[in-house]
Amino acid sequence: MSTEHRFPAAGAPPGPTITVALTGASGMPYGLRLIQALVTAGARVYLLYSQAAQIVARQELDLPLPARASEAAAWMTERYGAAPGQITGFGREEWFAPVASGSNPPDAMVVCPCTMGTLAAIAGGLSDNLIERAADVVIKEGRKLVLVPRETPYSTLHLENMLRLSRMGVVILPPNPAFYQHPTTIADLVDFVVARIMDQLRIPHAIGPRWGEQRPATPGRMDSQQPSPASLAAAAAGVSVAVSAVQASTATSVPDDL
């Protein structure tokens, strides 16, 4: 039996299938936290990532994403406590992957973080690698596509590409955390964005408070809740410790076949 058929367990209600593509924009913590949240919510995750995403993951998190996507999926399965087969990785030219065909589309796809290059390619329908093709399939099959584009400032070309995609029904969800919830850690900022993505996917979650369900902000309180340099340093240290564990578990020599 293939791993795809081992999740969900026989008789269990199937969770949604979500394709998550990591591309080489800054913001890798958003993508990884999203995968974790999807696993927790019982979704099946199809994992794709670009070569540039490997470079950014190493640069931002000291995370050596393996060249072989199946190995990254195995690592994430262990790290996030996923069921066997809940996360499946596909290489960037794996054209026999289910996401490559409209006959087997996922329920939704998220590109997070999304580069301006991949955004332009999707807007132009290039389908030159599996991420672009999977997005093209999701659009043509009328499924939800959420892009989390990261660049600043946006050029006119970036904005035109986003408008073109938005007119096709693609959700453009820039990673813009709000501060009205009094974030005190980097994880709070990441969670705000991931919660909004989960909302777009209509997947129930308990990530962070919701507006109207908490004490309203007051000007004085806002100042007293600013993250201190010490809390930011502690958050960074936490990331560093987690990343060390990742490095230990992914320090494998793998062929460059993505």
Ligand SMILES: Cc1cc2nc3c(=O)[nH]c(=O)nc-3n(C[C@H](O)[C@H](O)[C@H](O)COP(=O)(O)O)c2cc1C
């Ligand atoms: C550390 C680092 C950060 C980058 N950040 C961004 C970014 O925020 N947005 C962006 O559009 N490109 C960014 N780039 C450039 C892209 O990685 C590059 O254009 C790449 O070709 C995109 O390929 P992909 O879309 O296949 O991932 C960054 C590159 C590096 C190395």
